[in-house]
Amino acid sequence: MGVKNENMPNKGAAVEKGLETYTIIPYIPGGILDPATLHKIADVAEKYQVECIKMTSEHKIGFYGIKKENIDDIFHDLGMKPGGHIGKCVRGVKFCTGNTFCKKGYQNTVEMGLRIDETFHRTKTPAKVKISLSGCTRCCAESAVRDIGLIGTPKGWKLLVGGTCGLQVKKGKLLAKDLSDDQAMDYIGKIIDCYNEKGIQKRLGRVIDKIGFDKFSREVLGE
Numbered sequence: 001m002g003v004k005n006e007n008m009p010n011k012g013a014a015v016e017k018g019l020e021t022y023t024i025i026p027y028i029p030g031g032i033l034d035p036a037t038l039h040k041i042a043d044v045a046e047k048y049q050v051e052c053i054k055m056t057s058e059h060k061i062g063f064y065g066i067k068k069e070n071i072d073d074i075f076h077d078l079g080m081k082p083g084g085h086i087g088k089c090v091r092g093v094k095f096c097t098g099n100t101f102c103k104k105g106y107q108n109t110v111e112m113g114l115r116i117d118e119t120f121h122r123t124k125t126p127a128k129v130k131i132s133l134s135g136c137t138r139c140c141a142e143s144a145v146r147d148i149g150l151i152g153t154p155k156g157w158k159l160l161v162g163g164t165c166g167l168q169v170k171k172g173k174l175l176a177k178d179l180s181d182d183q184a185m186d187y188i189g190k191i192i193d194c195y196n197e198k199g200i201q202k203r204l205g206r207v208i209d210k211i212g213f214d215k216f217s218r219e220v221l222g223e
């Protein structure tokens with residue numbers, strides 16, 4: 001199922017414009033918070049005079065304007081690992097609230113998203129892999145433009161691969177549909193394995209383009 005990228009090439013910090021301060025993004029699975037964690041984040045931000053706290057597009061919380069000498073202490077005080085700038089691996093999974101809270105949702109994105117995150121987060125890959133889950137085809141978590149996207153339907157999950165939302169927006173291709181949670185987990189593992197076997201240092205969509213979607217699909221689905 002792949003190797004976890006626990007030894008990061010850096011400390012989960014990115015140097016900012018001006019090269020004097022850093023951005024760090026603590027790992028908060030699914031971006032799910034409780035009041036105690038929010039209080040802790042506020043306390044740590046005050047203690048270290050964090051210049052700015054901003055929600056990221058991947059449902060994380062970014063700390064900006066950090067002094068280099070405070071990076072380790074901030075992670076320590078938060079009791080969190082780095083969640084951003086963690087190299088070539090599966091990044092923190094993003095998901096909407098699905099049928100846990102949204103009346104339009106068909107599938108339980110929260111439970112499934114946390115399960116995928118726990119299983120695959122930090123698994124080494126040739127380039128970063130973004131995974132997201134949306135509870136219905138409204139696609140609020142932008143699952144159609146992620147390397148791996150799950151979209152809930154009344155019959156199960158649709159599984160899309162190879163999407164990206166850079167300057168050349170690419171919609172993921174439908175690999176399978178009507179999947180149960182277990183089937184979707186199994187296929188995600190096989191997609192990552194297949195990606196690693198190819199060993200091409202490009203984003204998943206470009207690798208699929210290179211080898212051909214039909215071939216990639218047969219290898220993953222075992223048909």
Ligand code: SF4
Pocket residue numbers: 096097098099102103104105106134135136137138139140141
């Ligand atoms: S994608 Fe669907 S289930 Fe998820 S928040 Fe949007 S409308 Fe609700």
